[in-house]
Amino acid sequence: MSSVPAVAEYAAFAASLADAVRPLSMGWFRRRLAVDDKADESPVTIADREVETALREKIAERYPSHGIWGEEFGKTGVDAEFVWSVDPIDGTRSFITGHPLWGTLLALLQNGNPVVGVIDMPATGERWVGVNDAAAGVREARFGGELCATSPVTTLADATVYATSPDIFDAAEYAQFERLTKAVSRRRFGGDCYAYGLLASGHIELVMEAGLQTYDYLAVAPVVEAAGGVITDWEGKPLTLTSQGQVLAAANAELHAAALACIRG
Numbered sequence: 393m394s395s396v397p398a399v400a401e402y403a404a405f406a407a408s409l410a411d412a413v414r415p416l417s418m419g420w421f422r423r424r425l426a427v428d429d430k431a432d433e434s435p436v437t438i439a440d441r442e443v444e445t446a447l448r449e450k451i452a453e454r455y456p457s458h459g460i461w462g463e464e465f466g467k468t469g470v471d472a473e474f475v476w477s478v479d480p481i482d483g484t485r486s487f488i489t490g491h492p493l494w495g496t497l498l499a500l501l502q503n504g505n506p507v508v509g510v511i512d513m514p515a516t517g518e519r520w521v522g523v524n525d526a527a528a529g530v531r532e533a534r535f536g537g538e539l540c541a542t543s544p545v546t547t548l549a550d551a552t553v554y555a556t557s558p559d560i561f562d563a564a565e566y567a568q569f570e571r572l573t574k575a576v577s578r579r580r581f582g583g584d585c586y587a588y589g590l591l592a593s594g595h596i597e598l599v600m601e602a603g604l605q606t607y608d609y610l611a612v613a614p615v616v617e618a619a620g621g622v623i624t625d626w627e628g629k630p631l632t633l634t635s636q637g638q639v640l641a642a643a644n645a646e647l648h649a650a651a652l653a654c655i656r657g
Contacts, residue, residue: 399525403508406498407521409450410512413443413496417481417514422490435484440464443480443496451476458500461633463607470633475501479607483556483584492516495585497611502527504633509614511589520589522615533619535593542620542643543594548575548650551597551643554587555579565602565638568626568655572600575654588612588641592619597643598651602626604637616641622648626655 420439427435444464451460459469462478469475476498481487483494492515500508507525512518520540522533533540545551553576555561561569573579576598583590585608590596592615609623613631616623623641624630628648631639640655642648 399507399523399528399530402500403521403523405454406500406508406510407519409447409498410496410510410519412450413446413480414512414514416443416446417487417496421487421515425488427488435488436464437481437484437488439487440480440484444478447476447478447480447498451478461606463605473503475504477501477506477607477610479585479611482608483586486582486584491582493583493586497585497607499607499611499614501610501633506610506613506631509611511585511612511615513586513589518589520592520615522592522613522618524614524618531618533592533615535589540593540619542591542616543597545597545643546646546650548572548647548654549577551576551647551651553579553598553600553651554583554590554596555581555599555601556584556587557581560601560603562602568657569600571657572598572651572654585612588616588623591621591641591643592616594619594643597647599639599641600651600655601639602637604639606633606635609635609637609639612641620644624648624652626652628652 425437444462459472459475479497482497486494496512498510499506509522511520587599626638
């Protein structure tokens with residue numbers, strides 16, 4: 393069972409990891425880079441690979457018994473009790489075009505449940521850290537070291553929804569997204585992981601996305617939940633290592649239920 397000191401130590405270590413790799417990613421930002429396309433047609437650069445390599449080395453040095461699931465170099469020891477999820481540069485398309493809203497995502501899972509999450513934004517100097525560990529009785533989200541909380545808005549008509557891009561949805565998914573956007577006050581595109589930080593700090597109320605990988609959503613889940621929000625798949629099921637990448641995050645349970653009902657039609 394977790395203890396308060398243990399989860400606090402893990403959260404502090406996760407933040408130190410983000411500190412350590414910021415100079416690496418920023419060293420490559422807004423420079424001309426060779427861009428390769430992976431099998432799923434997503435782009436990757438030397439920056440992604442260098443940052444993940446550094447993260448893996450530091451995790452293995454500090455916690456050699458922990459597993460790691462990273463975007464660029466795959467899975468190592470993921471049957472362990474503790475597994476780190478690593479996305480070195482979430483928003484590589486933003487990164488390679490000089491747009492500052494890309495981030496580094498880190499999560500620690502215990503027995504498959506994400507208990508610590510970090511959304512770090514190197515280009516803006518912002519960071520969210522969430523701890524959501526029921527066994528330890530710890531649940532808090534911080535932005536820049538200060539506690540943060542989600543919006544009190546509970547009605548769709550007063551809510552703002554974000555998605556990274558309309559391109560992330562297939563035709564059927566986009567129809568569901570359109571149904572939600574017609575019910576809310578406004579919609580915005582862009583930001584990748586930044587949108588979940590905005591939700592955790594109470595600036596927006598909904599994020600709806602599809603086609604995400606485990607390392608895209610596992611780190612944001614503790615941040616959103618610890619700030620008072622709800623984040624699930626489009627069926628309302630908890631996000632796990634085997635979720636299919638459809639993510640719906642909301643500022644609170646009432647708004648989440650309304651959004652689920654809306655996208656289900």
